[in-house]
Amino acid sequence: MNEEPTKSPDAQPERRPSFAEAISANSKVAQNADGGIDVLSTVGGVRGILETVVPGFVFVIVYAFTSQLSWALISSIALGVVFMVWRLATRSTLLQSISGLVGILICALVARTSGNARDYYVPGFFISGGYLMALMASIFVKWPLIGLLFGFIRNESVSWRAQPDRLRRYSIATWLICAVFALRLVVQLPMYFADQVVSLGVARALMGVPLYAVGLWFAWLVSRPVQGAATEPEQPAQS
Secondary structure, eight states: OOOOOOOOTTOOOOOOOOHHHHHHHTOOOOBOTTSSBOHHHHTTHHHHHHHHHHHHHHHHHHHHHHOOHHHHHHHHHHHHHHHHHHHHHTTOOOHHHHHHHHHHHHHHHHHHHHTOGGGGGHHHHHHHHHHHHHHHHHHHTTOOHHHHHHHHHTTOTTGGGGSHHHHHHHHHHHHHHHHHHHHHHHHHHHHHHTTOHHHHHHHHHHTTHHHHHHHHHHHHHHTOOOTTOOOSOOOOOOO
8 A cells, every 4th residue: 555755844835936036037147257247148149149140131131232032031041040950960959049040930921921121120120119118118017127137136036126226226227128129110110111121131230139238238237236235125214
């Protein structure tokens, strides 16, 4: 007869991570040895940057020289496949490569459906707009998303929300990332409507991962805790 294992009276029930902890755990924000943000690792390293920037850049270069949408799309997709094979050969994680290839295929499908090369960049506008709205909404409800990401990295959990200065700093940091996505739309949408495909492609490459990395670095600096500042939530003054 099998006996069921008895549970220790002191055993604690398994704790499920909160929504904020889940967001932080699934983020790609990495730290370096001195505790600062490792921007290069956060954006996927050199390979991750190449996988994100090069296919779109090759698309616009091929289109500029050939004026053939089909060749530009084939070149972009082929390069995405090459990056995936590269990761398979080096036994690296395929997540970023697969997501990059899926993104390329979606952009290619949109451009092929419309027959206009500029529409290759349309999905990126919706992505930037979606992130911008989500980030702004998080600030207005006083749960700035950059605070959720950086707060757990700095072992602050969500205690920073009870400290006006920390909440303000994380709100400013989140506004900085908002500015990254807003700047993309402000600069690139006029190029799209003016049918400036080559200029749009160059702008998309420069304002993609490189601009995001710069914004992330400044957000980390702006949200740094002030040395010597109290770590306990401020208490209302006694009358």
